[in-house]
Structures are given as structure tokens and as C-alpha cells.
Amino acid sequence: MTRLDQLLVERKLANSRTHAKKLIEAGRVMLSGGGPLQPARKAAQTVPEDSALEVTPLPEDQYVSRAGLKLAAILDQTGLNPIGWHILDVGCSTGGFSDCLLQRGAESVVGVDVGRDQLAQKLKEDARMHLFEGVNARHLQASQITPFADRGFDAIVMDVSFISQTLILPQLPALLKPSGQLLTLVKPQFEVGQEGIGKGGLVRGSQYYPQVRERIIGLCEELGLEVKKYIDSPIKGGDGNREFLLWATPRPL
Known part of the structure; x- marks a missing residue:
């Protein structure tokens, strides 16, 4: 027994x-x-x-982490199909986003993360996955991920924690093809500052969400990106916080 x-x-x-x-x-x-x-x-x-x-x-078992379900939601809503894409995954962690993209036919995914030894074994064994650990995306440059950045990325996806993504976004347009797609998971708990965080790490109130939205969309516009969608994530963060998904593309010259 x-x-x-x-x-x-x-x-x-x-x-x-x-x-x-x-x-x-x-x-x-x-x-x-x-x-x-x-x-x-x-x-x-x-x-x-x-x-x-x-x-x-379980539904969340489809990918190596729940993050895959979040990315799948915006891919489905936008109709974006990553078949054949060369993709950069910023803050890849366990690899939920990467797993979703590879299952949907991405040609290759380059994952960068400031941490180490977090990527799921399944993805470590996938020849289409290329991992760069100990990389602070706040200072990310193409030279850190050569030769994979040389031809530009068809898409960049981002899911970062304990840092505002506004500190990373400025590094990304230069890595994206003119026809590329940017998909990010917006976590207000890391955007509002200490004054906006209450008990249990939860955002204090819904009044903060429009502020975060305006700031991130405004930065995207400054960087030459056009925001196409900004939607609620169908799944809350592990701490119970409401999260959002953003889709942007380079503005035509």
C-alpha cells in the first residue's frame, strides 16, 4: 500500500x-x-x-506555468499566430510564455532572465529554446544575446516581477522588426509604488489601474509603439492581484 x-x-x-x-x-x-x-x-x-x-x-497544466494561459488569452483575442516566429521572451522564468509560443509553432524562443535555474526541464531539452540567464533586462542590448538578435525579433513578450516594466520597455523597440509584435503582462503591483500597495501585497484600490494604463501606454507612444489592445488578464496573479495584457506594434515611419 x-x-x-x-x-x-x-x-x-x-x-x-x-x-x-x-x-x-x-x-x-x-x-x-x-x-x-x-x-x-x-x-x-x-x-x-x-x-x-x-x-x-487541470487547465493550467497545459503549460509549464499559469503564465502560458495568460499569453494564450491575448494571442486568441488578437488572432496573432506565432508559427515560424523568432521570439524574445523577457523574464522567461519557468517558461510559461515560451511554452505557449513553442506549442503554437514558434520557430525559436530566446529567453532572458535575471535569475538562474528556473526554466522548466521540458524547455531546457527543447532545441528551439535558447536561454540567457543572469541578464538584467533593464540594460538589455543586442550584443548580450548574439547571434539571435542579429536579424531582429518577430515578437517580444515580457512578464517581469519586482521591477516596473517602464524601466525595460525602452530597450525593446531596437530589438524588434518593423513588422514585429510586442506582448507584455502588466502587473500593477510593481508599477504603483509602495504607497499603492496594501495588505498582502495587493493594490490598494481600482483607482490605480487607469494611472498604470496611462503611464505605460504613454511610454509606448514615446518609444514609437502603437498600442493595439490593453485588456484584463483572464487569470489573476498568484498573489490575487488583477493583471493586464498589452499588445503593441512599431508605428509605421
């Missing part, structure tokens, strides 16, 4: 015991010790090691 959550991990039906618990609590695990499949009751229940298991993935 063994714990159900441990058995799910051993059979690679869950990434961790925490993930297994989420699957079970969501009613996504069917179990049989010999009879018909029945919904599993709890993670800690003990079951025979040869139990039959059937798992229905």
Missing part, C-alpha cells in the same frame, strides 16, 4: 505531491483497486501500488 499522492508522482501523473493534491481536490483523479473507476477522495488515502489510475489534466 502507498499514499495516493505519492503514487501519482511515481507514475509521473503529477509533478509533485502538491500538484497531486490539487488534481485530487479538483476531482480530476479516478481510482480503481480492481472494480470500476471511482473519484479519488483525498491525497493521503492509502491504495494498492497496482491501482488503476486515470487523470484528467
Whole structure:
């Protein structure tokens, strides 16, 4: 006999015991010790090691992180199709954005992140993924990611935390093709300053959201970018904060 959550991990039906618990609590695990499949009751229940298991993935399991669902939302709303694109992922972290783009047919993704050892193993093993760690995007230059930046990027995506994206945006237009696309996840909790943050790291009130929107759109315009869409993310941040998705393109000369 063994714990159900441990058995799910051993059979690679869950990434961790925490993930297994989420699957079970969501009613996504069917179990049989010999009879018909029945919904599993709890993670800690003990079951025979040869139990039959059937798992229905959670929606967020489609990508290596929830971020992939956020990017998918704006790709779907805009009708943008990354097939064959050469893309820069700023703040790639675990790789949710990169995973979404590669699953949708991107030719290659160049990921940059100030941190190290965060990218999901699945993406490390993907020949289309090129990772540059320990790179502060605030000072990002093409020379730091050669030869991948030499031909310009069809799209740049960005999802950064603990820094205002207004400090990074000025570096991006020079890396983008004239026909390129910019897609960013706007996190107001990192844009409003300490005075706008309340208990639990949540933005104090909805009055801050238009301020963030105006500031970021205004900067994009100063940088020669035309903002096409600015929409609510369908998924809140892990801390419960409301987030937004921006789509912009270089303004025609």
C-alpha cells in the first residue's frame, strides 16, 4: 500500500505531491483497486501500488506555468499566430510564455532572465529554446544575446516581477522588426509604488489601474509603439492581484 499522492508522482501523473493534491481536490483523479473507476477522495488515502489510475489534466497544466494561459488569452483575442516566429521572451522564468509560443509553432524562443535555474526541464531539452540567464533586462542590448538578435525579433513578450516594466520597455523597440509584435503582462503591483500597495501585497484600490494604463501606454507612444489592445488578464496573479495584457506594434515611419 502507498499514499495516493505519492503514487501519482511515481507514475509521473503529477509533478509533485502538491500538484497531486490539487488534481485530487479538483476531482480530476479516478481510482480503481480492481472494480470500476471511482473519484479519488483525498491525497493521503492509502491504495494498492497496482491501482488503476486515470487523470484528467487541470487547465493550467497545459503549460509549464499559469503564465502560458495568460499569453494564450491575448494571442486568441488578437488572432496573432506565432508559427515560424523568432521570439524574445523577457523574464522567461519557468517558461510559461515560451511554452505557449513553442506549442503554437514558434520557430525559436530566446529567453532572458535575471535569475538562474528556473526554466522548466521540458524547455531546457527543447532545441528551439535558447536561454540567457543572469541578464538584467533593464540594460538589455543586442550584443548580450548574439547571434539571435542579429536579424531582429518577430515578437517580444515580457512578464517581469519586482521591477516596473517602464524601466525595460525602452530597450525593446531596437530589438524588434518593423513588422514585429510586442506582448507584455502588466502587473500593477510593481508599477504603483509602495504607497499603492496594501495588505498582502495587493493594490490598494481600482483607482490605480487607469494611472498604470496611462503611464505605460504613454511610454509606448514615446518609444514609437502603437498600442493595439490593453485588456484584463483572464487569470489573476498568484498573489490575487488583477493583471493586464498589452499588445503593441512599431508605428509605421
